[in-house]
Amino acid sequence: MAKIKKAGLDYFPVDTGYMQDRLMRRIMKREGDRAAVVILAAIAEAYGNGYYVRVDELFYDDLSACFYQTSAEDVARILGLAVEYGFFDARLFREASVLTSVEIQRQYLFSTRRRKSVAIDPAYNLLTEEETSEQTGSQDDETDGRKAAAADDVDNKGVSTGHNVTFRGKNATSRPHSIAQHSxxxxxxxxxxxxxxxxxxxxxxxxxxxxxxxxxxxxxxxxxxGMADAGGGATASGSGSVAAAPAATGTASRRPSTARTSTxxxxxxxxxxxxxxxxxxxxxxxxxxxxxxxxxxxxxxxxxxxxxxxxxxxxxxxxxxxxxxxxxxxxxxxxxxxxxxxxxx
Known part of the structure; x- marks a missing residue:
């Protein structure tokens, strides 16, 4: 079964100064503290649908059911003030009964930049051609990057494990601090x-x-x-290692061991x-x-x-x-x- 593509967002950012905004304070002075929550709920509905929400009497009634002692008329009046003060685009609200704004559409494109195909309806588009083309270009770049990464993975499958180990060893000895870390x-x-x-x-x-x-x-x-050898020969140096004793005459020379002998x-x-x-x-x-x-x-x-x-x-x-x-x-x-x-x- 094919997966249904989601158009809206699961969450969206809110400015820390949302309640302290000068226009928001004016609306709250006229409509009370509930105005801030009603506007925020309308913005959430827009992001849940994508980048806009269509309003009508049914929408006002459904939104008012979420608040205490708030009627559909109160919600319509508060959102009308929000449109008047610039929280939403006035032209689209007047012509198409749609709540959206430049900030909402810009944030929507930014949040969906990893999706394969995202486009804004030209009838509701409030962004400039540069912003729209920039978003489309970034999506193409990410798609090309994923394809290039997949191609690199295919090419690297032929590299043996021994080659990878040697490569890491080379990097480890080339850095100045790698010797100290190894010690x-x-x-x-x-x-x-x-x-x-x-x-x-x-x-x-x-x-x-x-x-x-x-x-x-x-x-x-x-x-x-300094630590004297049992035979009175070699002594330990300042490096903490012990020199090997001389080999006896007539015996084969042995390669000195570099491993630590302490347990x-x-x-x-x-x-x-x-x-x-x-x-x-x-x-x-x-x-x-x-x-x-x-x-x-x-x-x-x-x-x-x-x-x-x-x-x-x-x-x-x-x-x-x-x-x-x-x-x-x-x-x-x-x-x-x-x-x-x-x-x-």
Whole structure:
């Protein structure tokens, strides 16, 4: 079954100064506050029909049924004043009993610019030839653009996936900041936990956690720390990488590995429970922090990061306001751990 084409609009814009317009205030002084709503209802009827509405006794009667203590004569009188004050075109109202205006027709063409064929009846057209031709030209341009886009899609179907991957890689390395973004992405995978706390007082805990993470891999070091090799050979440089040990005599030379040798530590509830707040005299609610983290079922890995970032639940941290927001959302926040970490930055 063919789809019926809709001629009118589903909605239309209204100026913010509609009630403050000088002409509207004059009509309201004579006919009361209902005049603004009656005129707005007539404009809505015009947009619902397209860009005009034909008025008669039946139209006035139907429109008056929408208002309290307003007769068909009142609606006819109010719309007559609106025509007199220029809200609608006086010639078309007098000759064809039609309510329309230049603004209505211009807005209608703008709102329907994406439709395939939109035209205004020459008998009711109040726009200039330039405005009408400009609208027709924009419709043709959009149609040509859609055809060109469809043709590009057909041409691009022959491009292999490998070519697309190579193309993205080329773009990624050509931008100056792409290297920094790639480094940040790698570090975020290798170091998911925070290295410092904005609240202060947790430097020892951060250092301890970094040392524990370095001990898991066996050869990871922090930038700038020099770390002696077991054989007394190479040391870590300021770039955070570890130089490979010299190959033994008589053995084939091996290509140095560029992959990171450290493994990500998986924190457990026992590890989180073993953390102890520093004795720096700051007011904390560490027990309440742990209770809230477990209530929202936040993973231990994120619990550890939140504990350090919030300085072990220091009083006044934005984290506490975040717990209130989580409860008020009633489950709409799907990742509460990520949300709490965003408050700790």
């Amino acid at each position: 940040i992405a790698q570090n975020s995978t290798a170091y998911p936990l925070p290295q410092s706390s904005p609240g202060g007082g947790t430097e020892d805990a951060d250092r301890k956690s970094a040392e524990e993470e370095g001990g898991v891999g066996g050869c990871e070091s922090r930038p700038g720390d 990500r530590r998986e924190w457990t509830d026992a590890d989180v429970a073993a953390l102890t707040p520093p004795a720096d005299g700051m007011k904390r609610n560490y027990d309440g922090l742990l209770l809230n983290l477990r209530q929202f079922r936040i993973p231990p890995q994120e619990q550890y990061a939140i504990i350090l970032k919030s300085n072990f639940g220091v009083i006044g941290h934005p984290l506490w306001r975040g717990f209130f927001t989580l409860r008020d959302s009633h489950g709409k926040i799907k990742q509460p751990g990520h949300y709490l970490l965003s408050l700790c930055r």
